[in-house]
Amino acid sequence: MDIKTAAALHRLRLASIPEAISFPALLIFGTGFRLAFDYDSLVMPLGLIHGLLFITYVVLLLDVWNRTKWPVKRVAFFFVLAILPFGGLFGDRILKREEEAGVIAARARKEGVVNV
Numbered sequence: 001m002d003i004k005t006a007a008a009l010h011r012l013r014l015a016s017i018p019e020a021i022s023f024p025a026l027l028i029f030g031t032g033f034r035l036a037f038d039y040d041s042l043v044m045p046l047g048l049i050h051g052l053l054f055i056t057y058v059v060l061l062l063d064v065w066n067r068t069k070w071p072v073k074r075v076a077f078f079f080v081l082a083i084l085p086f087g088g089l090f091g092d093r094i095l096k097r098e099e100e101a102g103v104i105a106a107r108a109r110k111e112g113v114v115n116v
Helices: 003-037 043-068 072-083 087-111
Strands: none
Touching: 003 043, 003 072, 003 087, 043 072, 072 087
């Protein structure tokens, strides 16, 4: 894994956690306060924040797809995780393992342990 691919994976990881938290926050605080207390003031700012984070996540996912040449099923899986509440946290764990495996493989190649 080259440095640009590793950086793209890391950026996707960084975007997945806030995106995963923003959707439940929108549902709980925005919609919940609107329905329970007839208080609409949280829906628009939380919706805007979530929308920007979601778009950022999708753009970064497309960048990772371009760099890693993942199959469409894998990209669709990470997209579905972005739609599910807290799904991005699960995706972050998967990406973290993949990122660590890439670092370990790069170190092994550098030290001459693996000839890949």
